[in-house]
Amino acid sequence: MTLHLRGVLLPEGEQRDLWVVNGRIRTTPVPNAETVFDGGFLLPGLVDAHCHVGLGASGAVSIDEAARQAEADRDAGALLLRDCGSPIDTRPLQERSDLPRIVRAGRHLSRPKRYIRELGLELDDPALLPDAVAEQAANSDGWVKIVGDWIDRSVGDLAPLWPDDVLVTAIDAAHRAGARVTAHVFGENALPGLINAGIDCIEHGTGLTDDTIAEMARRGTALVPTLINTDNFPDIADGADRYPTYAKHMRSLYARSKETVAAAVEAGVPVYAGTDAGGGITHGRIVDEIAALAAAGLGAERALGAASWAARQWLGWSGVNDGAPADLIGYRADPRSDLDALRTPSRIVLRGVVLA
Numbered sequence: 415m416t417l418h419l420r421g422v423l424l425p426e427g428e429q430r431d432l433w434v435v436n437g438r439i440r441t442t443p444v445p446n447a448e449t450v451f452d453g454g455f456l457l458p459g460l461v462d463a464h465c466h467v468g469l470g471a472s473g474a475v476s477i478d479e480a481a482r483q484a485e486a487d488r489d490a491g492a493l494l495l496r497d498c499g500s501p502i503d504t505r506p507l508q509e510r511s512d513l514p515r516i517v518r519a520g521r522h523l524s525r526p527k528r529y530i531r532e533l534g535l536e537l538d539d540p541a542l543l544p545d546a547v548a549e550q551a552a553n554s555d556g557w558v559k560i561v562g563d564w565i566d567r568s569v570g571d572l573a574p575l576w577p578d579d580v581l582v583t584a585i586d587a588a589h590r591a592g593a594r595v596t597a598h599v600f601g602e603n604a605l606p607g608l609i610n611a612g613i614d615c616i617e618h619g620t621g622l623t624d625d626t627i628a629e630m631a632r633r634g635t636a637l638v639p640t641l642i643n644t645d646n647f648p649d650i651a652d653g654a655d656r657y658p659t660y661a662k663h664m665r666s667l668y669a670r671s672k673e674t675v676a677a678a679v680e681a682g683v684p685v686y687a688g689t690d691a692g693g694g695i696t697h698g699r700i701v702d703e704i705a706a707l708a709a710a711g712l713g714a715e716r717a718l719g720a721a722s723w724a725a726r727q728w729l730g731w732s733g734v735n736d737g738a739p740a741d742l743i744g745y746r747a748d749p750r751s752d753l754d755a756l757r758t759p760s761r762i763v764l765r766g767v768v769l770a
């Protein structure tokens with residue numbers, strides 16, 4: 415069936431007519447199209463650039479539960495997910511045309527006792543990282559996720575997991591395989607080694623300083639702050655009585671987390687929206703993250719881009735142009751003037767099919 419949609423297309427802000435044929439957008443009229451949206455605002459489908467399909471509050475979930483997680487993300491408008499590491503193989507979900515597109519990063523790469531138990535692959539020897547990265551690159555959708563820092567209980571504080579020279583070799587191995595690399599990082603100390611090794615993205619990034627922000631801006635390294643998840647830092651600190659230095663560190667990272675994001679934006683670091691759904695965060699909260707980014711200093715329009723057109727381009731998915739995959743979302747009210755408009759999508763088109 416041929417579809418027709420009419421509305422103010424963001425980010426350009428002009429009234430546009432779009433047609434959808436065989437899952438693709440057409441910008442010139444197609445006869446006998448059924449109008450499925452007329453009057454309102456059209457956006458390229460939203461993006462959750464950091465979530466975990468297949469991960470629940472108590473670890474790995476069944477593939478059926480993972481599908482329900484993806485449905486929750488989709489119903490919130492997120493039609494493209496970058497899965498930042500999953501304990502289960504979610505490839506079967508990529509065969510379901512009603513679920514969001516999923517860009518998989520494979521398994522988290524960590525070390526024993528240096529991440530959430532049984533979530534990632536734990537490498538006994540850090541020197542094994544380059545081979546492990548190459549293996550994940552071969553089995554993912556162009557991204558590899560490594561755990562950059564975590565509490566080191568022998569130190570009682572956050573500490574890097576990998577030596578700098580190993581990171582250089584590992585990230586180089588990913589790049590040679592055509593994959594990008596991202597890392598979970600809370601603290602300050604792991605950041606220079608990762609950024610200088612040419613990592614493509616930093617997750618959370620609460621420990622960014624003026625120096626590491628400047629280097630990310632210079633290199634174009636992306637940042638996905640996951641603000642609705644870093645809001646849990648005070649709870650993490652409260653639960654870490656035995657490690658007072660770590661608890662204090664987490665509280666101080668949290669206290670400046672919004673300013674850190676604002677400084678990164680100000681410096682020109684590309685920032686994208688990710689909820690970190692899958693552990694402590696439930697799926698389907700992309701709008702909360704957009705609102706948090708807007709409040710942290712992006713403003714509404716840039717926060718929208720960070721969860722839509724800009725994020726799609728960054729992940730290699732085109733926006734709204736002739737021949738592009740037809741992943742569109744329509745709202746009655748203008749989300750630029752009130753982000754709450756995003757909470758009630760009035761039309762969702764995914765792969766050229768009307769879902770809602």
Ligand SMILES: [Zn+2]
Binds near residue numbers: 690
């Ligand atoms: Zn995560």
